[in-house]
Amino acid sequence: MLQVDKLSLNIPATTKPRVVVIGGGFGGINLIKKLSGKHFQVVLFDRQNYNGFWPLLYQVATAGLEPDSIAEPIRKLFDEDFEDFHFRLVRVTGVNPVTKTVNTLIGELAYDYLVIATGTKTNFFGNEQIKQYSFPLKQIPHALDIRSQLLQALEQASMTKDETIKQSLLNIVIAGAGPTGVELAGSLAEMRKYILPGDYPGIDFSKMNIYLVEGLDRVLPPMSPKASEMAHRYLAKMGIIIKVNTLVESYDGEVVKFKSGEQIQTQTLIWAAGVTGALIEGLPTESVERGRILVNEYNQIKGYDTIFAIGDIALMKLEDYPKGHPGVAQPAIQQGKHLAKNLHRNLRNEPLQPFKYFEKGSLAIIGRNRAVADLPGNIHLGGFLAWMAWLFVHIYYLVGFRNKLVVVSNWMYRFFTYERGNRLIIRPFVRKDDQVGQEFVNRYRED
Amino acid sequence: MLQVDKLSLNIPATTKPRVVVIGGGFGGINLIKKLSGKHFQVVLFDRQNYNGFWPLLYQVATAGLEPDSIAEPIRKLFDEDFEDFHFRLVRVTGVNPVTKTVNTLIGELAYDYLVIATGTKTNFFGNEQIKQYSFPLKQIPHALDIRSQLLQALEQASMTKDETIKQSLLNIVIAGAGPTGVELAGSLAEMRKYILPGDYPGIDFSKMNIYLVEGLDRVLPPMSPKASEMAHRYLAKMGIIIKVNTLVESYDGEVVKFKSGEQIQTQTLIWAAGVTGALIEGLPTESVERGRILVNEYNQIKGYDTIFAIGDIALMKLEDYPKGHPGVAQPAIQQGKHLAKNLHRNLRNEPLQPFKYFEKGSLAIIGRNRAVADLPGNIHLGGFLAWMAWLFVHIYYLVGFRNKLVVVSNWMYRFFTYERGNRLIIRPFVRKDDQVGQEFVNRYRED
Numbered sequence: 001m002l003q004v005d006k007l008s009l010n011i012p013a014t015t016k017p018r019v020v021v022i023g024g025g026f027g028g029i030n031l032i033k034k035l036s037g038k039h040f041q042v043v044l045f046d047r048q049n050y051n052g053f054w055p056l057l058y059q060v061a062t063a064g065l066e067p068d069s070i071a072e073p074i075r076k077l078f079d080e081d082f083e084d085f086h087f088r089l090v091r092v093t094g095v096n097p098v099t100k101t102v103n104t105l106i107g108e109l110a111y112d113y114l115v116i117a118t119g120t121k122t123n124f125f126g127n128e129q130i131k132q133y134s135f136p137l138k139q140i141p142h143a144l145d146i147r148s149q150l151l152q153a154l155e156q157a158s159m160t161k162d163e164t165i166k167q168s169l170l171n172i173v174i175a176g177a178g179p180t181g182v183e184l185a186g187s188l189a190e191m192r193k194y195i196l197p198g199d200y201p202g203i204d205f206s207k208m209n210i211y212l213v214e215g216l217d218r219v220l221p222p223m224s225p226k227a228s229e230m231a232h233r234y235l236a237k238m239g240i241i242i243k244v245n246t247l248v249e250s251y252d253g254e255v256v257k258f259k260s261g262e263q264i265q266t267q268t269l270i271w272a273a274g275v276t277g278a279l280i281e282g283l284p285t286e287s288v289e290r291g292r293i294l295v296n297e298y299n300q301i302k303g304y305d306t307i308f309a310i311g312d313i314a315l316m317k318l319e320d321y322p323k324g325h326p327g328v329a330q331p332a333i334q335q336g337k338h339l340a341k342n343l344h345r346n347l348r349n350e351p352l353q354p355f356k357y358f359e360k361g362s363l364a365i366i367g368r369n370r371a372v373a374d375l376p377g378n379i380h381l382g383g384f385l386a387w388m389a390w391l392f393v394h395i396y397y398l399v400g401f402r403n404k405l406v407v408v409s410n411w412m413y414r415f416f417t418y419e420r421g422n423r424l425i426i427r428p429f430v431r432k433d434d435q436v437g438q439e440f441v442n443r444y445r446e447d
Numbered sequence: 448m449l450q451v452d453k454l455s456l457n458i459p460a461t462t463k464p465r466v467v468v469i470g471g472g473f474g475g476i477n478l479i480k481k482l483s484g485k486h487f488q489v490v491l492f493d494r495q496n497y498n499g500f501w502p503l504l505y506q507v508a509t510a511g512l513e514p515d516s517i518a519e520p521i522r523k524l525f526d527e528d529f530e531d532f533h534f535r536l537v538r539v540t541g542v543n544p545v546t547k548t549v550n551t552l553i554g555e556l557a558y559d560y561l562v563i564a565t566g567t568k569t570n571f572f573g574n575e576q577i578k579q580y581s582f583p584l585k586q587i588p589h590a591l592d593i594r595s596q597l598l599q600a601l602e603q604a605s606m607t608k609d610e611t612i613k614q615s616l617l618n619i620v621i622a623g624a625g626p627t628g629v630e631l632a633g634s635l636a637e638m639r640k641y642i643l644p645g646d647y648p649g650i651d652f653s654k655m656n657i658y659l660v661e662g663l664d665r666v667l668p669p670m671s672p673k674a675s676e677m678a679h680r681y682l683a684k685m686g687i688i689i690k691v692n693t694l695v696e697s698y699d700g701e702v703v704k705f706k707s708g709e710q711i712q713t714q715t716l717i718w719a720a721g722v723t724g725a726l727i728e729g730l731p732t733e734s735v736e737r738g739r740i741l742v743n744e745y746n747q748i749k750g751y752d753t754i755f756a757i758g759d760i761a762l763m764k765l766e767d768y769p770k771g772h773p774g775v776a777q778p779a780i781q782q783g784k785h786l787a788k789n790l791h792r793n794l795r796n797e798p799l800q801p802f803k804y805f806e807k808g809s810l811a812i813i814g815r816n817r818a819v820a821d822l823p824g825n826i827h828l829g830g831f832l833a834w835m836a837w838l839f840v841h842i843y844y845l846v847g848f849r850n851k852l853v854v855v856s857n858w859m860y861r862f863f864t865y866e867r868g869n870r871l872i873i874r875p876f877v878r879k880d881d882q883v884g885q886e887f888v889n890r891y892r893e894d
Contacts, residue, residue: 007607069513073646075646075647076645079648158535159454159456159537162453202457
């Protein structure tokens, strides 16, 4: 690979207004889909070359799906009808609202409209030790890492006679009982029941403990109390050890200590305990609140008509949503589409329209045939019906026709056979005494 | 992950004869499939937890297939009818024929029968610089690395105005025109024609050069001159620049120098120029010849009735094959199955039967609808017919029912749409000036 100092952004000059989008997630992609190359030049910056369907990332972590099944290359999404679209795989280092430029590792670019759609990153709440030793789950490499870790821990558990060490390999602690933590725990419990005993006849799986730890007073805190209660019941029935009102204090790679004083020996702490906005340097400090960017109902940042933020990074306080919209896919998708319309309006000198969130409900899957759903109109579903709804929604929203087919055929296969095909360990081993390896892997985990 | 000093092999004691197999490739897997747990205890050591279908590895490198599609977890292959089978994911450090033990990173194990099925590793012919900067293609992480490298080079080519740098990113040099090199070159030429121009509208793909470099005087040297000639014609027609009688002298990450004095600037040198046996410490030196282990017609190592070598690592000089069998899947598969029968014979005090290789022919695919085949009876096929044969054979031999389905549906989809779904860059960036990253990645590439 070349050193970055030999590269430049190389964006063609244009007479059209240039829209610069930072981040190719749900918000950015849905915005760009509605911006035709006829009226705008569109430049997208991202550090990954793909758009992921993140609600299914936990299935990559638990060997249910392959990485390619939940992601589409960005260039494939925009390769035909988007004549003046330019993707650049490079890191944005900051923005300058005064000169109206975006700075990247390989140079700066002027914008007419700037859209910040950077989403969130894992929040370790400043705990460097947890950051170093725990496994986050925000990106595809994270999911592959967790998959490898889970399988390697079982391989190692079959290679020890020391019961304490074995138990520490068989204890899995998931910090955070939001949708990611809950779905991961459910998926692991299914593996423990249906798959792993066949693979590891030497291990007594009644000793494999899955802990789901939540700082608040219930699982799935973003959902309704009714959904939480159903989810709790399903999880407990699957043998998951749920600890609410429990905060992690420290983890040194061997022992998780809780604020309560309790501790668990484990080689695997999965950190799904929180996210924070992936902020960008150069924004006025008064526009940042609790890690998110304050926007008005047009997704504009205060004081700047042509800088917008959409999706998880945006904090739009409306009467119905005084704390902003939930950090899920729908607000990002809807804001992206809405902003595209507003940019077209702006071009035609028409007034912008305020964003209105159309609440479609929320869902979490807990296992085979079981899910919980909060639907508009105060309707709460559980069990098989919610599971069918989950399946339908996820298949429907999966990006790209090919992925949909592959995912559905994988799911059908698994439903009827209980089998999962993807139990490959495809990362290198990094031992704790291997300093170079550790330094590399830890750095790589940072985002 | 635990330090290895806390682990032990933990193999249960047994009254049955213990067969220790090193290596879960074509040879080892086919051997174990035929050894029932009733008569033997079987222990398999491997450093990977999967059995790969390596003839399709190049498709992972060129974004045609996903890693999980060409590999099956070893524990899944042997999870039911194999009661006294024990897989251990650990590195073997040597054998001791005198004490009849195998040494591993985490302890030693006594064997009654030892089977060495370690296959081959990339041969860099002692050139440390080439080892450091080139991309081998022997394992799944290698294939993912090549895929990422090819895509990142194109991403970078769209981010430079410097024509020399751009050309060095658009030059791909493949060293070695054996089946791997030929199939990789063909696959890249198809990507260049059908896929990449849509993805990278800013790049002039007439400038993307694919060099296929071979030290001997023809492409596909293991196949018939007739097959070589057809393959050469197909490759040339696809715009691949073929250089035979050309040896690589050096590569510093920027420039490939040939023995002839000629040189090519490239960021991507793929090293498919040779393999050497993955030997194990402790074998008598007189049993090793040119990196392979000399065996008799029963796959026994000279002087040791109970040590066997099968597959690529074994060198069985018979009248028909004075230089040993070709380094492809069939001899390994057949030797594995044959040795299983011989071990059963040995147990019954019957005489061992000599191995006879049943030549099924060889095949190489060059692109859409084009392949070459040497069949028994001096029959040489080319074009569509050979391609159909290739397709049939590869689908037939793919390990596992599920993979077969996924691969076939991927291929059907690609055949009709020319599309490939898997263009995700899922490795971390490692810049050349990043010493920790380089050290880690280079070490990781070693095997």
